[in-house]
Amino acid sequence: PPLPDRPGSRPLASMMLYDCGDGVKVDVERVSEIARRAGEKIMEVYHTETDNWDVKAKADDSPLTVADLRANELICTGLQELYPTIPIVSEENKQLPFEERQGRKNYWCIDPLDGTKEFIKRNGQFTVNIALCEGDTPVLGVVVIPAQDPPVTYFAVKGHGAYKENPIDRYPERIRCAEFDESDEGLKLVASASHCTAETEAFIAQYRSPELVNIGSSIKLLLVAEGSAHVYPRLAPTCEWDTCAAHAIVLEAGGEVLQVSGSKPPCVEGTDGQPVVYNKPSVYNPWFVVYGRRKPKAAVAKAAGGDGPGPITKLLVLLAPLLVAVAAWLYLRFVGA
Numbered sequence: 350p351p352l353p354d355r356p357g358s359r360p361l362a363s364m365m366l367y368d369c370g371d372g373v374k375v376d377v378e379r380v381s382e383i384a385r386r387a388g389e390k391i392m393e394v395y396h397t398e399t400d401n402w403d404v405k406a407k408a409d410d411s412p413l414t415v416a417d418l419r420a421n422e423l424i425c426t427g428l429q430e431l432y433p434t435i436p437i438v439s440e441e442n443k444q445l446p447f448e449e450r451q452g453r454k455n456y457w458c459i460d461p462l463d464g465t466k467e468f469i470k471r472n473g474q475f476t477v478n479i480a481l482c483e484g485d486t487p488v489l490g491v492v493v494i495p496a497q498d499p500p501v502t503y504f505a506v507k508g509h510g511a512y513k514e515n516p517i518d519r520y521p522e523r524i525r526c527a528e529f530d531e532s533d534e535g536l537k538l539v540a541s542a543s544h545c546t547a548e549t550e551a552f553i554a555q556y557r558s559p560e561l562v563n564i565g566s567s568i569k570l571l572l573v574a575e576g577s578a579h580v581y582p583r584l585a586p587t588c589e590w591d592t593c594a595a596h597a598i599v600l601e602a603g604g605e606v607l608q609v610s611g612s613k614p615p616c617v618e619g620t621d622g623q624p625v626v627y628n629k630p631s632v633y634n635p636w637f638v639v640y641g642r643r644k645p646k647a648a649v650a651k652a653a654g655g656d657g658p659g660p661i662t663k664l665l666v667l668l669a670p671l672l673v674a675v676a677a678w679l680y681l682r683f684v685g686a
Contacts, residue, residue, distance in 0.1 A: 367481060367489045367506050369455045373434060375481055377506050381491045383427040384477045385502060387420040388495025391462055391477070394419065395496065404469065409615075412465045417441055420461035420477060428457055428479075435481070438628075440590045447630040455483055458627060460590035464566030473497070474565035480593035485626035490597030492567055503571055505601035511574055526604040526641035527576035534558050537578040539569040541585065548584040548611070552638075556580075570595035573639045574602040581639040584609065586616050588632045596625065599639055609636040 365377040394402060394416035403415040421441040428437060436450070439459040450456070457479065462468060464475030473496030481489035488507040493500055497516070504521070505511035512521035529536060534557040540549055545563065553559060562578065570592065572578040583592075596606050608619030612635045619625075619635025 365504075365506050365509055369435070369481075369483070371434070373432060373455075375432060375435075375489060377489055377491065377504050379431060380428075380479055380481075380489070381493075381502050381504055383424055383431075384479050384491045384493040385495075385500065386427070387423045387461055387477045388493045388500050390419045390423055391416045391468070391475075392495050395468065395471070399469075402469070412469060413441070414462070414465060414468065416468065417462040417465060421459070424459055424461050424477075424479060428459075438590065438632075440588065444632060450628060451630075453628060455481060456628065458482055458487070458590050458593040460567075460588075460594075463591055464568075467565035472565070474568055476566045476568060476595075478567055478590060478594035480590075480597055482593065482627050485628055486624075487593045487597035487600070487627065490594035492571060492594050492598065494568065494571075503574070503595075503598050505598040507597070507601065509601070511598045511601035513575060524575040524598075524602050526573060526599070526602045527579055528642040528644060529579045530644045531580075532557070535560060536580060537562065539564060539572050539578045539581045541565065541569070541583065546585045548636075549582055552582045552584060567591065567595040570599050570606075570639050573604055573641050574599045576602075576641065579641045582609075583634075583638070584611075584636045587634045587637075589627050589629070589634060590632075592625065592634060592637075593627055603642045605640045605643075607638055607640065609638055612636040 366374045367377070368374050394414065405413045407413050418441060421439055425437055425439060425442070435455050435457060436453060437457040437459060439461065441461060460478040462475060463478045467474040475496065477493040477495060479491045480487045489505065491502065491504045493502050499516050501516055502514045503512070511524050513524050514521050536556055537560045538553055538556065539562045540553070541563065553561060569581045573581050574595070592606070599606055606625045608621065608623045608625055610619050610621045612618050615633050617629065617631050617633055617635050619637065625634055625637050
């Protein structure tokens, strides 16, 4: 059963399991502990001189540091010890051809340090992302923000809801996306701190006086999941490991992560309105938009007065003066005389 919103004590971790079948049950608390320890490894590097970071450029020109590698080693080792039958996809591991990984039932999708550019900037806007997928859908997600004081953990398990640990006593409190209509004024939108594009700016311009926040890493999805923001457009490149863990959290918080057409290489082309999926031939995502809980169109129409009298009633209202006049003439013609 889902965790209660606020009981008197921290619940047992056994309440938050995902059953992969074949006797394998993934414990989100144990996965969270691995993510927290990876965050500690990252912060050990973060608090040293930058000369010790061993910053390199990968083939796609994205940066790589010793913190990425140490966190990756800890996560992969920890998951393999606990769940040796579940394969791992990580940004920092060699990527297998699609032919070797297609058809997988369950697998891990990991970004040991999401937001390496933000790490290098020392602005604290980076995360540890660990997701479990079933088929092409994330079903468990853990995201840790290690630079917060104290570090904060978000997690979700399919069917159990989404949670954020209270930083005081580490009790997991339920989080939910904010409900809104896209015609509302002053909606809160989040965008990338490092990858704002002309297409993103045009998308934001569709809204009425939006409040915009620029921030790095998967924190943007978390802000939508916890209701601090309504919409996050990502019309720029991302990879599966950048979004997968936080995607699981958004889903359990009541939100959506939907594809957008018009993607530019290296992104794959998206289909408008379809969910973002994983374990594709390409590790790149299509462009996408993360939404909180959008009001149903029928409810919006009713609130705006659109769900009023039906067409027959409206016709009768229009004809009422004519009917009254005809009735009066008939009365005078046949009765009044």
